[in-house]
Amino acid sequence: MTEDYDVIIIGSGAGGGTLAYDLASSGKRILLLERGDFLPRELENWDAKPVFVDGRYISKDTWFDRDGKQFQPQVHYFVGGATKLYGAALYRLRPQDFGEIKHADGISPAWPLSYEDFEPWYSAAERLYQVHGNAGEDPTEGPRSEPYPWPAVSHEPRLEKISDDLAKGGYHPFHAPCGIMLNEADRPRSICIRCATCDGYPCLVHAKADADVIAVRPLLARPNVTLLTGAEVTRLETDDSGRTVTGVVVSRDGNREVYRGDIVAVSTGAANSAKILLNSASDKHPNGLANGSDQVGRNYMFHNCKAVAALSKERNDTVFQKTLGINDFYSATKDYEYPMGNIQMVGKSNAEAMRGEQPQLTWFAPEWGLTDTAQHSVDFWLTTEDLPVPENRVTTDNDGNVHLTVTMTNNEEAGRLYEELKKILNHTGMAAHHVFRKNFYMDMAIPLAGCAHQAGTCRFGTDPATSVLDTDCKAHELDNLYVVDTSFFPSIGAVNPALTAMANALRVGEHLRQRMG
Ligand SMILES: Cc1cc2nc3c(=O)[nH]c(=O)nc-3n(C[C@H](O)[C@H](O)[C@H](O)COP(=O)(O)OP(=O)(O)OC[C@H]3O[C@@H](n4cnc5c(N)ncnc54)[C@H](O)[C@@H]3O)c2cc1C
Numbered sequence: 001m002t003e004d005y006d007v008i009i010i011g012s013g014a015g016g017g018t019l020a021y022d023l024a025s026s027g028k029r030i031l032l033l034e035r036g037d038f039l040p041r042e043l044e045n046w047d048a049k050p051v052f053v054d055g056r057y058i059s060k061d062t063w064f065d066r067d068g069k070q071f072q073p074q075v076h077y078f079v080g081g082a083t084k085l086y087g088a089a090l091y092r093l094r095p096q097d098f099g100e101i102k103h104a105d106g107i108s109p110a111w112p113l114s115y116e117d118f119e120p121w122y123s124a125a126e127r128l129y130q131v132h133g134n135a136g137e138d139p140t141e142g143p144r145s146e147p148y149p150w151p152a153v154s155h156e157p158r159l160e161k162i163s164d165d166l167a168k169g170g171y172h173p174f175h176a177p178c179g180i181m182l183n184e185a186d187r188p189r190s191i192c193i194r195c196a197t198c199d200g201y202p203c204l205v206h207a208k209a210d211a212d213v214i215a216v217r218p219l220l221a222r223p224n225v226t227l228l229t230g231a232e233v234t235r236l237e238t239d240d241s242g243r244t245v246t247g248v249v250v251s252r253d254g255n256r257e258v259y260r261g262d263i264v265a266v267s268t269g270a271a272n273s274a275k276i277l278l279n280s281a282s283d284k285h286p287n288g289l290a291n292g293s294d295q296v297g298r299n300y301m302f303h304n305c306k307a308v309a310a311l312s313k314e315r316n317d318t319v320f321q322k323t324l325g326i327n328d329f330y331s332a333t334k335d336y337e338y339p340m341g342n343i344q345m346v347g348k349s350n351a352e353a354m355r356g357e358q359p360q361l362t363w364f365a366p367e368w369g370l371t372d373t374a375q376h377s378v379d380f381w382l383t384t385e386d387l388p389v390p391e392n393r394v395t396t397d398n399d400g401n402v403h404l405t406v407t408m409t410n411n412e413e414a415g416r417l418y419e420e421l422k423k424i425l426n427h428t429g430m431a432a433h434h435v436f437r438k439n440f441y442m443d444m445a446i447p448l449a450g451c452a453h454q455a456g457t458c459r460f461g462t463d464p465a466t467s468v469l470d471t472d473c474k475a476h477e478l479d480n481l482y483v484v485d486t487s488f489f490p491s492i493g494a495v496n497p498a499l500t501a502m503a504n505a506l507r508v509g510e511h512l513r514q515r516m517g
């Protein structure tokens with residue numbers, strides 16, 4: 001079967017879904033190919049056991065590590081991609097992230113474009129994804145052409161207290177930017193109910209600003225947009241010159257189907273986009289499509305992260321906890337010459353989630369029990385930038401499977417950030433409140449399978465020898481192939497990546513509109 005479209009977009013997540021949304025109003029014939037289905041609305045959406053313990057929404061994919069050992073990557077194949085499960089912390093990269101930065105383990109390279117180039121697209125993405133925030137609180141924030149479209153999500157009392165204590169201690173806590181459809185001024189009509197099962201869970205009431213709800217669903221009634229679910233793209237075929245993608249090969253319901261588009265945009269997540277290109281090797285592209293530079297699959301990044309639960313005697317009854325951020329250690333400080341990263345809150349622990357995330361946490365269960373522990377925990381997410389190392393890479397084997405080779409970078413910076421967090425917590429008086437026992441912290445290093453923030457396998461740049469894509473995210477070696485997910489990142493910064501993928505998709509959308517006329 002062969003069908004023709006103006007644009008074929010592969011993958012409906014932050015990159016692909018947003019691009020489809022942007023291009024839909026052009027009237028061009030658009031085909032959106034998504035290997036997953038719509039995520040079912042069911043009570044399990046908001047139940048920690050199925051979500052965190054049973055991995056109900058994690059794909060059954062098998063990937064392999066450097067030793068050939070198989071693991072189940074935490075990837076999510078649904079309309080909307082990883083954004084269905086994301087925490088919706090929608091940060092802009094900081095202006096310095098677009099330049100070269102020295103780190104303990106090497107250099108984070110400059111982007112070919114600046115913060116100023118991205119700024120209008122960040123604003124547009126914030127509007128589309130209804131980002132709530134409060135400009136001017138975070139000193140590391142770049143200049144903005146417009147305020148956040150929605151006021152910041154308020155802190156609940158425990159977080160307000162932590163924020164106040166931090167400010168008194170000379171830190172600069174800020175309201176974290178957040179893409180939830182919460183209208184605090186009109187709660188009876190607010191779509192978001194401000195619940196405790198947001199970060200890492202799908203939203204049962206469709207109030208999370210994810211790519212499914214915000215970008216894809218509004219397109220379904222349009223006659224010029226076709227969404228095919230259950231459509232796994234396995235390979236891209238080119239004409240004899242190797243310059244033009246002429247066939248998008250899909251496996252659907254056990255059948256092989258081929259679609260043709262004047263423009264093809266791959267947006268299947270950093271690892272899977274590399275997989276598709278590598279598995280599309282041909283005579284003209286013997287090392288994989290668009291891979292004359294041998295860069296496809298290299299420079300895989302996924303952040304050097306830790307989830308940390310700080311316990312104190314005081315209860316933490318916060319429901320929606322992801323409201324606070326701290327960037328005082330984002331750049332080098334007077335005490336440490338390298339950047340350490342971002343501190344933010346992560347979804348509130350509950351006993352089941354803790355059991356699922358880290359079985360060894362149960363070591364103290366006899367004393368407190370997981371329920372007590374969860375009720376007293378304040379949960380932080382620490383993000384340190386990891387570096388684009390060429391040897392950290394995705395490759396595929398003869399069967400087309402993903403192999404992921406990663407050596408973590410900037411562990412020293414991540415360790416310093418953790419020490420700073422401990423200092424902060426003592427500073428806020430949490431230790432003083434903790435009359436009977438010393439505060440203790442639980443540190444969850446994310447393993448290879450925790451690829452939520454994957455990026456960088458097809459970086460963009462001006463030099464075809466060192467990058468896969470040009471600055472429009474078009475493959476240097478092809479005339480009609482684009483990659484529009486987090487693959488294009490030349491470096492990842494230390495804030496969550498989704499807003500940058502969304503902003504970039506809008507930027508590339510504008511380019512494609514001009515190109516198509
Ligand atoms: C639990 C969790 C929490 C997160 N929290 C945050 C957060 O708070 N803030 C933030 O900024 N980021 C967060 N992220 C990361 C964020 O979701 C990703 O950075 C973002 O979704 C990446 O966008 P993408 O377009 O690259 O990939 P995705 O959004 O994953 O989209 C890829 C799409 O391609 C589809 N696909 C894959 N292979 C194929 C194929 N062969 N054929 C067809 N379709 C295919 C997938 O099903 C998917 O729909 C989180 C992620 C997770 C998992």
Ligand code: SF4
Nearest residue numbers: 192193195198203207
């Ligand atoms: S907090 Fe709001 S957006 Fe998040 S899951 Fe609950 S209702 Fe949905």
